[in-house]
Amino acid sequence: MTTNPIDAVLFDFSGTLFRLEQDETWLDGLTDVHGDPLDIEAQAELMRRMTAPVGQVVELSDEYLHAWHHRDLDPDLHRKVYLEVLRRSGVPRVEQAKALYDRLVDPEQWTPYPDTEAALKAAAGRGLTVGVLSNIAFDIRPAFGQRGLDAYVDEFVLSYEVGAIKPQPEIFHTALDRLGVAAEHTLMVGDSEEADGGARAVGCAFALVEPLPTTERPDALLAALRDHGVLDPTG
Incomplete structure (x- = not known):
């Protein structure tokens, strides 16, 4: 009190x-590096990494580490590092990662x-x-x-x-x-x-x-x- x-x-x-909560269409056709669909656990972890408020969610090089620490100050750094986070989280296809990122930064999706x-x-x-x-x-x-x-x-x-x-x-x-x-x-x-x-x-x-x-x-x-x-x- x-x-x-x-x-x-x-x-x-x-x-x-x-x-940020995905509907069932968000991850349709999303595949890992082997071309297999992401399972439910992988999908949930992906969403967690996209929205975690603090903490580093994947291993990053120095270049991307700088972007991670400054991501909420610069839209360009935000996009750069989250595309890398998605890649390192099992979304190797750039077009799929970009589509997911676009949902992350779309206020209507929240x-x-x-x-x-x-x-x-x-x-x-x-x-x-x-x-x-x-x-x-x-x-x-x-x-x-x-x-x-x-x-x-x-x-x-x-x-x-x-x-x-x-x-x-x-x-x-x-x-x-x-x-x-x-x-x-x-x-x-x-x-x-x-x-x-x-x-x-x-x-x-x-x-x-x-x-x-x-x-x-x-x-x-x-x-x-x-x-x-x-x-x-x-x-």
């Missing part, structure tokens, strides 16, 4: 408000969690300032706009636009400045203790949610808001 009153909530994007709208609407409806703070190399605003969720978001702070990534304090300070709120009255909600939890270092409260499939996480966002006094216990 947060001791200071909360005036603003910052939400992470991937694994927090939205999740699925909101069941309580995303309710959480954003509840926070905004109580007069709180709401921001989305994401380590990302493409514009996620259309994912919100096409569902009318942008009406509840005051600011989008995206790493590739501001030149800093979580957990660097600079990106949190940028978000707080844009929202016009003090850190001690701000709650950060995210799925990564390492990245999103960096909000604690600048004085924010932090709530961790698990990046589970959307069907397995119906109300974690609302629970986080309740736990920190943003919503009533029965709200």
Whole structure:
């Protein structure tokens, strides 16, 4: 429970408000180096590697390692390194890797969690300032706009636009400045203790949610808001 009153909530994007979840057509015809279809386990691992918020997911050369560490600051580096990640993850055909990458960076392909709208609407409806703070190399605003969720978001702070990534304090300070709120009255909600939890270092409260499939996480966002006094216990 947060001791200071909360005036603003910052939400992470991937694994927090939205999740990249493939439908059954995504991997149709996808084959490994031997020309065999990828099995279910391989498909699941591929999706994990495409969306992992932190940590190096495959062995990379120095050239690609630099791109990996800077991927959320530069769209070109993001594309370069993820095509290499896909290649090293068993997708050797360039055209297949490019097709998968295009889905990764298409905001329309991302699925909101069941309580995303309710959480954003509840926070905004109580007069709180709401921001989305994401380590990302493409514009996620259309994912919100096409569902009318942008009406509840005051600011989008995206790493590739501001030149800093979580957990660097600079990106949190940028978000707080844009929202016009003090850190001690701000709650950060995210799925990564390492990245999103960096909000604690600048004085924010932090709530961790698990990046589970959307069907397995119906109300974690609302629970986080309740736990920190943003919503009533029965709200």
